[in-house]
Amino acid sequence: MKTQKMDRDWIGTARTLNQALPYMQRYAGATVVIKLGGHAMGSEEAMDEFARDVVLMRMVGVNPVVVHGGGPMINALLDRLAIKSEFRKGKRVTDAQTIEVVEMVLSGLVNKRIVEAINSQGGRAVGLSGKDANLITCTPEDAELGLVGRPSTVDPTLLRDLGQKEYIPVIAPLGVGEDGQTYNINGDTAAGAIAAALKADRLLLLTDVSGVKNAAGEVVTQLTASQIREMTADGTIAGGMIPKTETVLAAVEGGVRAAVILDGRAPNACLLELFTEHGAGSIVRAG
Numbered sequence: 001m002k003t004q005k006m007d008r009d010w011i012g013t014a015r016t017l018n019q020a021l022p023y024m025q026r027y028a029g030a031t032v033v034i035k036l037g038g039h040a041m042g043s044e045e046a047m048d049e050f051a052r053d054v055v056l057m058r059m060v061g062v063n064p065v066v067v068h069g070g071g072p073m074i075n076a077l078l079d080r081l082a083i084k085s086e087f088r089k090g091k092r093v094t095d096a097q098t099i100e101v102v103e104m105v106l107s108g109l110v111n112k113r114i115v116e117a118i119n120s121q122g123g124r125a126v127g128l129s130g131k132d133a134n135l136i137t138c139t140p141e142d143a144e145l146g147l148v149g150r151p152s153t154v155d156p157t158l159l160r161d162l163g164q165k166e167y168i169p170v171i172a173p174l175g176v177g178e179d180g181q182t183y184n185i186n187g188d189t190a191a192g193a194i195a196a197a198l199k200a201d202r203l204l205l206l207t208d209v210s211g212v213k214n215a216a217g218e219v220v221t222q223l224t225a226s227q228i229r230e231m232t233a234d235g236t237i238a239g240g241m242i243p244k245t246e247t248v249l250a251a252v253e254g255g256v257r258a259a260v261i262l263d264g265r266a267p268n269a270c271l272l273e274l275f276t277e278h279g280a281g282s283i284v285r286a287g
Contacts, residue, residue, distance in 0.1 A: 023275040028061035030201035031163065032274065033256075035191035036068040036114065037207045037264055046265070051117035053270045054168060058123060062274070063163040066118075066125075066170045067194060069187035070110035077101050090240045094147040094184040102184045103129075106172040114170050126162060129172040130190060131182065133158040136175035138183040149175045149183025151190065154197035192247035196254030203251045204273060205244055206264025211282035212237065212245065223284050225249055252286040259284050 034054070041047055057064045071092075078085045078101055086093050094102060111127040118125035130136030130151075135158060138149025162169050173190035175183045188205055195203040211219035212228070215236050220227070228245045231237045237245055241261075248259040262269050262281025272280045 019276075024060045027057075027201065027274055029063070031063045031065065031198050032057065032202045032204065032270075033065045033067060033191055033195035033198065033200045034270060035188055035203070035205045036066055037071075037187065037205075041068075041110075041114075041264075047113070047117045048121065049267060050264075050270075051114075051121045051123065053268055054118055055121045055123040057270065057274070058166065058168055064168055065159055065163070065194065065198065065200075066114060066168065067173060067187060067191035068106075068110055068114055068170065069173065070106050073110055074102055074105045077105055088144055089142075090243050091141075091145055091148055091186050092184065093145050096147065099147045099182055099184055103172075103174055103182060106174060111170060111172045118168055118170065123168050124166060125168040125170050127170050127172075128158075130175040130185060134176070135159070135171070136185065136190065136193065138175035138177050138185065140177070140183070147181065147183050149177065149185050151175060151185065151193035154193050156194070156197040159194070159198060186243050186247075188244050188247040192251040192254075192256075192259070195251050195256045195259070199255045200251075201257045202274070203248070203256050203259040204270055205247065205259065205261045206269060207244065207261060208263070208265060209241070209261075210263040210266075211261050211280075212241065220282055223282055225252070225284065228284065248284045252284055255286075257286055 054064050054066065081101065083097055083101065085098060107129045115125040115127040128135065134155055136151050137153045139152045141148045141150040159169050173185040173187045175185050177183060192203060212223060214220050228249060232242060232245065244261055248261065251259045260273055260281045260283045262273055269280055
C-alpha cells in the first residue's frame, strides 16, 4: 500500500508539472515583481518554501524581483527601544528616530534573511535598498506622515542588468530625496513603482489576506479599476487594503500587464498564481 501511495503521489506530481508547462512557456522571459509582506514571511519553513518558489521561477526563465516589507519586525524593535509608533491612512508615521530603526530592520535583518533563504535554495539573490544606485528617488508623501516618501523616479537599470545575469534582486523599500534624506516607502507602493518602471508582466502583492473582499466578505477574483474606486468610495475597501489597491491601479496604469493581491501565507502562492489555470487572489488587468 505504501508503494502504491508513493506511485500515486509521483503520478500526481508529474501530472501537475505537465499541466504547468503552457504557463511556464507563457512566462518565460517575463519580469514578475513580488511584494513579500512582513506578515507573509511567517516561519522559517514558510520562508524556505517562498525561496524555493522564487528559485524555481528563475530556473524556468522568469525574471523575479522581490520587494519586501517588514512591519512586524519594525514594530518589535520599536517596542524594545520604547519608541512609540502610529499609523495614519494605513501608513507608518516616520520621524528621524523611527527612520533609523526602519532602515536598520529593512536593509539589515529582513533583507539579508530573504537573500540567505533564496541563496540556500540554489538561487543567486542580491540584497539592495531603493537607495542603492539611486534606484528610487522620493518626495515627501504627506507632512502628517513625516519621513514617508513617494517614489518620484525609479531607475531600473541596475535591476535589468542583474536580471540579465540571472541574479535575483531583493529590495528594501527605502528611497532618497533630492537633498539626500532617507525616506521610508510603503512596501506595496515601492513594489508598484518598480514594477511600472520595469514594465513587468505581473505584480504579485503577497499579504495576509486572501484578496480583495466585497461587502459580503467574499474574495473578488477579478476586478476593474472602476470597481476598486467604487468599493473604496463606499468603504468596502478600507484600512491597509487602500494602499494595496492604490498600488495595483497605479501599476497597471503605469504599464504593468496585471497585478494580483493574494495570500502570501498560502503554500506556493506565487506558483499557483502563475502556473495554474485558476490562479489565486484578486487580479486587475491593464485596460
